[in-house]
Amino acid sequence: MVNFKLNGLEVAVEKGTTLLEAARFYGIEIPTLCYDAGLSPYGACRLCLVEVGEPGKSRLVTSCTYPAREGLQVRTHSQWVVNTRKLIIELYLATCPSSKTIQDLASRYHVTGVRFRQKHEDCILCGLCIRYCSEQMQAKAIGFINRGEKRRISTPFERKAEECRFCGGCMYICPACQARCQGPEEKEAVCNACLNLSPPCLDRFNDAMCYLDPCVACEQGRKE
Amino acid sequence: MAKVAEELKNGQKETAGQNNVSLVALLQEVQERYNYLPEDVLRELAREKNLSLMEMYSVATFYKSFSLQPRGKHKVATCSGTACHVRGSEKVTEELSRVLGIKPGETSQDGAYSLETVNCLGACALAPLVVVDGEYHGNMTAARAAALIKEHLKKSRGLSAAELEQDVEKKAWEGCSCAILLAGNDKK
Numbered sequence A: 001m002v003n004f005k006l007n008g009l010e011v012a013v014e015k016g017t018t019l020l021e022a023a024r025f026y027g028i029e030i031p032t033l034c035y036d037a038g039l040s041p042y043g044a045c046r047l048c049l050v051e052v053g054e055p056g057k058s059r060l061v062t063s064c065t066y067p068a069r070e071g072l073q074v075r076t077h078s079q080w081v082v083n084t085r086k087l088i089i090e091l092y093l094a095t096c097p098s099s100k101t102i103q104d105l106a107s108r109y110h111v112t113g114v115r116f117r118q119k120h121e122d123c124i125l126c127g128l129c130i131r132y133c134s135e136q137m138q139a140k141a142i143g144f145i146n147r148g149e150k151r152r153i154s155t156p157f158e159r160k161a162e163e164c165r166f167c168g169g170c171m172y173i174c175p176a177c178q179a180r181c182q183g184p185e186e187k188e189a190v191c192n193a194c195l196n197l198s199p200p201c202l203d204r205f206n207d208a209m210c211y212l213d214p215c216v217a218c219e220q221g222r223k224e
Numbered sequence B: 001m002a003k004v005a006e007e008l009k010n011g012q013k014e015t016a017g018q019n020n021v022s023l024v025a026l027l028q029e030v031q032e033r034y035n036y037l038p039e040d041v042l043r044e045l046a047r048e049k050n051l052s053l054m055e056m057y058s059v060a061t062f063y064k065s066f067s068l069q070p071r072g073k074h075k076v077a078t079c080s081g082t083a084c085h086v087r088g089s090e091k092v093t094e095e096l097s098r099v100l101g102i103k104p105g106e107t108s109q110d111g112a113y114s115l116e117t118v119n120c121l122g123a124c125a126l127a128p129l130v131v132v133d134g135e136y137h138g139n140m141t142a143a144r145a146a147a148l149i150k151e152h153l154k155k156s157r158g159l160s161a162a163e164l165e166q167d168v169e170k171k172a173w174e175g176c177s178c179a180i181l182l183a184g185n186d187k188k
């Protein structure tokens, strides 16, 4: 067993457990976009960031790829983490606003505006579909091609893949194409129809004061 | 085609640990032999060696040094990295493009030359750089690069200096709509 501190709490998990798995096991929510319990972790979306290390010497790491280590101090809801998380969601909104998964994240984490140039991509390059196809279907019918800003999902030689088994898994797992959000207007990137509230305690303290979900302050909240 | 995989396998002794084939090394070998990565060879290899065609295609499109289109016998490359760019590589590329009659990324119709731009070659002190068939030429100017390629052209095509000039001049007009006007001149 590995003993470490999760939001100040002494916890123990089996060796090899990632911080994300540990946090979820202890009931702490960490949002993810490129993680699926049935697939290998990939570390692409950066949404699952947590703060590790002593205050002052801490850094942000992706919890889905970071194994729990003896004596580690992990904070899943520090100001730094929550603000960075919101920024990342904002970036996803700027990229791919038609995804319901991303719109839901925006509402849940109280992201109400986008300060970046608006695009309308239909893929966030999370790689879930590729991993699904290769790990669950053993098909490897789809994959990334090109590099840098030209990177995208395609099939071998961009023709219909002989390897595809028509399972539909790639579409099922995709956070962008499966759940199209009907909400946002063409110009408005954020929908926020399902707006929840980010914990107001974070305005005053460096850590969330509890891990209630949803946060009970929701009613009175920040909105006014 | 089955032989391709067989032969390549022999060349791959050190790296060919069944499923542990080094894809990059394998593709490099194919490219060395065919000058590019022909689709049917990749398909054949994937079947023979039980590799994923998708992974091959991913790697082949990831690296700039792999080409899925046939490339010229002689490869001419100008560096467009930061240092070379600052020292005028763009002009050099333009000039080479004019002399060879092809744009960067293209191959001449007879399959003899291809021109491409590459990113930093790691010899920035010599910027701007031109590489002809693997040989580096530093401190290039448009004029010097043109002279270099013309020399090469003369040798490989067996042309005299005057014939070459004519050739370049003709190429420069190709694809231009007024080439119709020049068609008459061509006949002589």
Ligand code: SF4
Pocket: A129, A132, A133, A134, A137, A139, A140, A141, A142, A163, A164, A165, A166, A167, A168, A169, A170, A171
């Ligand atoms: S539908 Fe085809 S491409 Fe998609 S996961 Fe299934 S096998 Fe792979």
Ligand code: SF4
Pocket: A122, A123, A124, A125, A126, A127, A128, A129, A130, A153, A170, A173, A174, A175, A176, A177
């Ligand atoms: S198509 Fe969907 S699942 Fe695949 S990488 Fe893009 S966003 Fe992810």
Ligand code: SF4
Pocket: A199, A200, A201, A202, A208, A209, A210, A211, A212, A215, A216, A217
């Ligand atoms: S319920 Fe109160 S303490 Fe808990 S997260 Fe919300 S504001 Fe913070």
Ligand code: FES
Pocket: A031, A032, A033, A034, A035, A042, A043, A044, A045, A046, A047, A048, A049, A062, A063, A064, A065
């Ligand atoms: S879930 Fe960890 S980086 Fe995407």
Ligand code: FES
Pocket: B079, B080, B081, B082, B083, B084, B085, B119, B120, B121, B122, B123, B124, B125, B127, B128, B129
């Ligand atoms: S930029 Fe051309 S060699 Fe470095």
